[in-house]
Amino acid sequence: xxxxxxxxxxxxxxxxxxxxxxxxxxxxxxxxxxxxxxxxxxxxxxxxxxxxxxxxxxxxxxxxxxxxxxxxxxxxxxxxxxxxxxxxxxxxxxxxxxxxxxxxxxxxxxxxxxxxxxxxxxxxxxxxxxxxxxxxxx
Amino acid sequence: xxxxxxxxxxxxxxxxxxxxxxxxxxxxxxxxxxxxxxxxxxxxxxxxxxxxxxxxxxxxxxxxxxxxxxxxxxxxxxxxxxxxxxxxxxxxxxxxxxxxxxxxxxxxxxxxxxxxxxxxxxxxxxxxxxxxxxxxxx
DNA sequence: CCGCGAGATATGAAAAGTCATATATTGACC
DNA sequence: GGTCAATATATGACTTTTCATATCTCGCGG
Numbered sequence: 001x002x003x004x005x006x007x008x009x010x011x012x013x014x015x016x017x018x019x020x021x022x023x024x025x026x027x028x029x030x031x032x033x034x035x036x037x038x039x040x041x042x043x044x045x046x047x048x049x050x051x052x053x054x055x056x057x058x059x060x061x062x063x064x065x066x067x068x069x070x071x072x073x074x075x076x077x078x079x080x081x082x083x084x085x086x087x088x089x090x091x092x093x094x095x096x097x098x099x100x101x102x103x104x105x106x107x108x109x110x111x112x113x114x115x116x117x118x119x120x121x122x123x124x125x126x127x128x129x130x131x132x133x134x135x136x137x138x
Numbered sequence: 139x140x141x142x143x144x145x146x147x148x149x150x151x152x153x154x155x156x157x158x159x160x161x162x163x164x165x166x167x168x169x170x171x172x173x174x175x176x177x178x179x180x181x182x183x184x185x186x187x188x189x190x191x192x193x194x195x196x197x198x199x200x201x202x203x204x205x206x207x208x209x210x211x212x213x214x215x216x217x218x219x220x221x222x223x224x225x226x227x228x229x230x231x232x233x234x235x236x237x238x239x240x241x242x243x244x245x246x247x248x249x250x251x252x253x254x255x256x257x258x259x260x261x262x263x264x265x266x267x268x269x270x271x272x273x274x275x276x
Numbered sequence: 277c278c279g280c281g282a283g284a285t286a287t288g289a290a291a292a293g294t295c296a297t298a299t300a301t302t303g304a305c306c
Numbered sequence: 307g308g309t310c311a312a313t314a315t316a317t318g319a320c321t322t323t324t325c326a327t328a329t330c331t332c333g334c335g336g
Contacts, residue, residue: 006187007246008200012253013165014183015268016158018275021202024151039292045152049144056315062146064159069293071316076292090301090314108145115150122273129270130153132263137156177322194285207323209286214322228284228331 016136027114036107039065039073044082044096044104045111053086053093154274165252174245177203177211182220182234182242183249191224191231 008014031041042063047054054062060070074094077083082100086093096104119126146152169179180201185192192200198208212232215221220238224231234242257264 007250008183008186010268011183011249012256012264012268013158013162013249015271015275016154016161017202019271020151020154020158022275023154027151037292045146045149048146057313064155066294067315068295068317072292075316087301087315090312092315111149111151112145118150122270125270126150129267130148130150132260132267132270133153133157135260137153137160175322195283204324205285206287206325210322213286225285225331228282230285 023118027111030110030114031107034107036103039063039069040077040082041107043070043073043077043094044100044107047083047094047096047100048104048108053095055088055091055093056085057091059094161256165249168248168252169245172245174241177201177207178215178220179245181208181211181215181232182238182245185221185232185234185238186242186246191233193226193229193231194223195229197232 028038031038036044042065043059046059046062056070056074057067059074060067063070065073074083074085077100078085081097082103084095084097086095122129166176169176174182180203181197184197184200194208194212195205197212198205201208203211212221212223215238216223219235220241222233222235224233260267
């Protein structure tokens with residue numbers, strides 16, 4: 001079967017979305033196996049090593065979610081004992097609990113390992129790719 | 139304020155997701171202005187120029203959605219008069235209606251224009267970037 | 277032929293996300 | 307000090323997505 005090259009096949013935004021999706025698939029499967037949803041992982045990864053905590057708005061922006069989505073995600077994560085919220089001025093500072101720190105550390109370790117495999121696969125090109133992505137990400 | 143570089147800041151999957159999100163933001167805003175949801179756009183773009191139509195499963199894979207999500211999205215799109223479905227063996231072939239063809243063509247034109255701006259911004263690097271992304275996407 | 281497993285899509289109940297807007301807190305101005 | 311606009315988060319009604327599973331077809335072995 002031979003389809004002529006169509007627009008979407010070479011469209012930059014589609015390529016980015018596809019690459020992101022494909023690259024993440026393996027790790028996302030690991031997360032699912034551990035019963036951790038992707039948005040939860042993103043919050044954990046963002047909070048990992050951020051000693052002071054992060055506000056809800058910053059979390060939403062970093063995790064590429066909308067603010068109400070983040071508020072509700074944090075409700076669930078708080079209920080699971082992964083994070084706590086502390087009012088600070090008009091913001092709300094989100095912090096990992098002890099359990100959250102532990103889980104985050106484990107998952108970050110897994111993520112590092114997974115990334116290493118990916119980077120090895122595209123050996124030389126990795127730094128240039130990351131630089132480009134950073135530029136696109138702004 | 140000075141945060142030490144944390145894992146997530148340089149994590150390939152995060153960079154990919156961020157780049158994809160940032161690059162798409164502008165066009166997604168255009169879509170929203172026209173009242174077109176992103177998943178609808180993806181289906182239209184995938185069907186655009188695919189004369190023979192595409193099966194539900196192929197659509198789901200191409201649009202990076204799950205199959206039940208696609209089935210229900212197609213329900214809505216069919217209700218809006220954008221697509222029709224025709225049983226073909228055990229598959230279901232999805233085709234654009236006249237209205238769907240028109241809308242798809244308009245949006246693809248907008249997407250091309252939007253992409254041109256992006257590519258111009260990262261002038262020389264674009265072909266190499268696309269090649270890398272294609273490789274990652276597999 | 278007929279039953280049966282595999283492939284492809286649909287569906288139902290529950291979870292998550294979205295949009296608009298309410299609530300809370302601060303800082304500035306009079 | 308009280309009012310008001312701006313910033314930050316929460317909430318409610320509604321839509322979309324997800325997970326599990328049902329349904330529908332085809333091809334095959336007996």
